[in-house]
Amino acid sequence: MTSIHVQDLTKDYGARRAVDGLTFTVRPGQVTGFLGPNGAGKSTTMRMVLGTDTPTSGTATVGDLDYRSIPEPLRVVGALLDAGAAHGSRTARNHLLALATANRIPAARVDEVLEEAGLAEVARHRVRTYSLGMRQRLGIAAALLGDPQVVMLDEPSNGLDPEGIIWIRELLRRLAAEGRTVLVSSHLMNETATFADQLVVLGRGRLLADTPMRDFIDAHSNPRVRVRALESSRLEAALTRAGHPTERADDGRLLVEGVRAEQVGAIAAREGVPVLELADQEGSLEKAYCALTADDAEFAARPATAGRREART
Numbered sequence: 001m002t003s004i005h006v007q008d009l010t011k012d013y014g015a016r017r018a019v020d021g022l023t024f025t026v027r028p029g030q031v032t033g034f035l036g037p038n039g040a041g042k043s044t045t046m047r048m049v050l051g052t053d054t055p056t057s058g059t060a061t062v063g064d065l066d067y068r069s070i071p072e073p074l075r076v077v078g079a080l081l082d083a084g085a086a087h088g089s090r091t092a093r094n095h096l097l098a099l100a101t102a103n104r105i106p107a108a109r110v111d112e113v114l115e116e117a118g119l120a121e122v123a124r125h126r127v128r129t130y131s132l133g134m135r136q137r138l139g140i141a142a143a144l145l146g147d148p149q150v151v152m153l154d155e156p157s158n159g160l161d162p163e164g165i166i167w168i169r170e171l172l173r174r175l176a177a178e179g180r181t182v183l184v185s186s187h188l189m190n191e192t193a194t195f196a197d198q199l200v201v202l203g204r205g206r207l208l209a210d211t212p213m214r215d216f217i218d219a220h221s222n223p224r225v226r227v228r229a230l231e232s233s234r235l236e237a238a239l240t241r242a243g244h245p246t247e248r249a250d251d252g253r254l255l256v257e258g259v260r261a262e263q264v265g266a267i268a269a270r271e272g273v274p275v276l277e278l279a280d281q282e283g284s285l286e287k288a289y290c291a292l293t294a295d296d297a298e299f300a301a302r303p304a305t306a307g308r309r310e311a312r313t
């Protein structure tokens with residue numbers, strides 16, 4: 001089993017520290033979402049894993065090996081870092097054939113990945129005629145070419161249409177189910193929530209979180225309950241007396257912040273109010289992410305009066 005190990009990794013570009021003492025491990029058999037505001041250091045970290053950037057200090061290895069020392073790297077690590085990497089005057093098929101030859105991958109595999117990426121019909125078209133989404137699919141096809149144990153994709157949904165986004169989601173889930181190590185950066189939180197098991201979150205080059213996605217959402221969201229009752233006003237009054245002020249949703253349901261369904265159910269029962277519907281509202285990854293990273297966005301618009309949060313998990 002091959003993991004990605006990042007250990008005390010730091011990268012300076014002149015006076016700018018892009019990655020700052022990062023340590024985390026990306027494990028096989030799950031999809032790890034790699035999140036962080038613009039400029040947080042995700043791409044730089046991925047480039048150091050791939051050996052295209054050299055760390056200022058620390059290490060980034062794949063299965064304990066420096067990427068540059070892996071003899072046929074595409075067979076071990078497949079990566080999409082820059083969808084514009086294919087030469088425009090080449091056909092997609094020739095682009096992949098060149099990569100396959102350099103890594104002693106059979107040519108038949110080229111047609112397999114073109115098929116898998118939905119590009120079989122346009123495989124003999126020049127890459128310069130491709131849309132952004134098609135280039136993205138080609139980059140993903142290239143990443144899969146060597147049937148690698150480790151797959152690392154930087155913003156794979158970029159430019160994809162809704163069908164492409166579903167394709168990517170299913171592909172990532174399948175790669176993880178096959179026991180591969182999958183690291184995926186994204187700015188699309190709702191999208192990430194559909195495929196990630198684990199999250200690594202950066203802010204200004206530092207590690208803000210490395211945790212299962214469910215735990216991350218629970219830790220950074222307030223519990224909230226939605227309830228529909230026959231005598232809403234009576235329940236509302238009882239909840240307020242118990243220290244749980246309510247809000248009324250447009251559909252007449254009550255929304256109660258900071259409690260669990262069982263607490264609301266118990267109060268309703270004590271009050272003798274018949275409850276028609278009662279549910280905990282799941283926190284969203286987007287809200288949890290924004291709560292964590294609000295102060296760490298390098299390029300965020302923020303009100304002049306915004307103060308820094310004291311506590312951070």
Ligand SMILES: Nc1ncnc2c1ncn2[C@@H]1O[C@H](COP(=O)(O)OP(=O)(O)OP(=O)(O)O)[C@@H](O)[C@H]1O
Nearest residue numbers: 013016017018036037038039040041042043044045
């Ligand atoms: N080649 C480079 N030369 C100088 N500075 C760089 C270089 N590459 C990245 N940086 C800087 O390093 C920081 C981290 O950038 P990086 O692209 O890794 O962030 P990111 O998290 O991938 O951002 P985004 O989500 O916008 O892609 C930024 O401040 C960026 O300007």
